[in-house]
């Protein structure tokens with residue numbers, strides 16, 4: 001394929017693969033057409049219908065003692081305003097005392113916004129502005145963003161593209177005036193980023209430099225003022241395809257991850273497909289390598305290649321033209337794709353630290369990982385594998401968390417994800433599996449809940465999967481899980497434990513293939529065939545977070561009741577909720593409300609994606625209130641709820657995705673009135689950005 005025709009030629013055939021329910025561009029560039037059917041879970045793992053002899057009641061399972069571990073804060077002098085709450089280990093009791101759910105962030109829900117609207121819509125009394133945009137220079141001497149003349153050298157010093165997981169951590173001692181922002185950059189859309197006249201090799205190089213991660217310092221005059229980023233600040237860092245990550249845990253040094261460029265099997269360059277993530281109690285950031293397969297050409301014939309969606313077709317971005325490692329058919333690089341699909345951990349407070357990839361947490365299409373410290377002191381990470389009919393996982397550390405604030409305590413805690421047990425979830429129910437029907441259906445007693453168990457994959461440093469070594473279980477975790485019979489889920493995205501109650505929430509975003517053809521039909525925990533709008537599962541561990549059994553129920557079955565969709569909101573009146581579709585990222589505010597950002601609502605309920613507050617406890621459990629809507633073609637990512645300060649942050653990813661460079665569909669966030677000259681730094685193209693939404697009277 002020639003240099004000059006490569007870009008278009010690669011993209012067009014891929015677009016044809018999509019089945020058209022969402023943007024074909026998104027499908028091709030973000031997920032490598034995972035929905036086209038050639039990547040789905042084709043394992044023979046059958047549907048498990050084991051019925052528990054007794055159904056554990058939620059109340060018995062919860063127990064107030066079980067909530068003790070919730071009391072984990074970002075200790076060690078690292079505080080994350082709005083990320084966690086110290087409650088002295090009393091969990092629900094303290095939450096109730098403080099007024100569970102009573103947030104300072106009061107707002108009147110917005111009405112659903114038409115998917116074609118190119119605007120950020122916020123509640124009355126609020127306004128928004130970007131914190132940082134694609135291309136903003138973050139280092140001293142970095143060039144200003146120049147839409148028509150981007151270079152790799154410039155992009156390497158600028159904020160990357162398609163920011164997804166985001167967190168903002170206060171810098172200790174700054175009295176709330178300085179913070180460090182983390183964002184990952186999931187993927188690029190070269191069709192709207194660069195003019196058609198840009199040479200193909202330059203497109204590839206700039207696009208590659210727009211991947212990875214960013215850490216940027218923020219400042220504000222006082223705690224009532226919006227944040228601005230600080231160019232040239234000491235903690236600013238870009239993580240690029242050349243950045244070396246240390247592989248930790250049992251797969252480090254394995255023959256399954258060695259290449260000619262890294263004979264140690266411990267030093268991996270770059271991170272790819274970073275989607276959601278989590279912030280640890282010790283103040284580091286986790287980020288999930290999700291659709292890494294789209295960056296590799298591979299033989300595509302082995303069980304591993306097939307199960308991970310690795311194929312022999314040219315990739316969308318064709319980096320394989322520039323570096324042999326992106327084609328695993330090349331001698332010496334057979335294992336390169338095994339070096340992606342991990343959970344990454346970075347320390348945003350040390351710009352010289354070596355980031356890690358943790359093999360103990362398994363290799364799959366990691367949406368993200370969220371950590372809670374169990375009552376026992378072990379840390380537990382919950383993780384979704386975002387592919388239709390794939391699984392929900394949990395990691396339990398071998399060592400215990402040290403709550404102290406000494407540097408040695410933090411250093412110890414930064415080793416916790418390197419060794420431990422790995423499990424995959426199996427859900428059972430006392431009610432028969434049946435597709436739910438009707439509008440606003442309220443399940444009969446016993447439906448929409450049940451019990452479950454965490455099936456072991458790795459225990460005490462040994463493989464628990466017959467016929468597979470420890471290294472094989474960790475590198476080919478999907479194949480290992482297939483052997484033990486977990487429940488096939490409707491695309492687990494973010495999995496978030498509430499630090500106030502210990503309950504765990506699983507965003508199942510959708511699954512258009514459930515019940516179609518020979519695909520598995522509705523199950524108790526995935527109760528809807530051709531699941532267009534997704535649902536949220538609530539898990540209550542038996543005892544503390546390290547338990548191998550749990551009970552579960554559905555918090556909500558998403559959709560728009562007014563459009564006649566089958567929905568359920570824990571019994572809350574369906575005519576009093578904001579319609580919601582395709583839950584993706586989850587976050588909690590400081591008083592225990594669940595916030596959900598969505599990805600795919602335009603193809604579901606035909607509305608713009610948004611951010612929603614959900615009451616999860618008390619009389620109003622199931623109440624959904626829409627806080628904002630994002631611009632045309634965008635999804636809402638990385639919500640951060642600093643409700644004490646009445647501010648909300650989100651990442652706006654892929655605005656204007658379906659446009660072209662010369663006919664853009666979005667001009668977010670630099671909206672310039674027609675006929676006026678853009679101010680410095682404003683461009684006529686969408687720029688994925690982190691935005692802050694705040695009260696105008698703050």
Ligand code: FEO
Pocket residue numbers: 186274275276290367386493
């Ligand atoms: Fe990148 Fe699972 O969405």
Ligand code: CA
Pocket residue numbers: 164275276584585599635637
């Ligand atoms: Ca997402």
Ligand code: CA
Pocket residue numbers: 276277278370494496585586587
């Ligand atoms: Ca989250």
Ligand code: CA
Pocket residue numbers: 493509584599
């Ligand atoms: Ca998603």
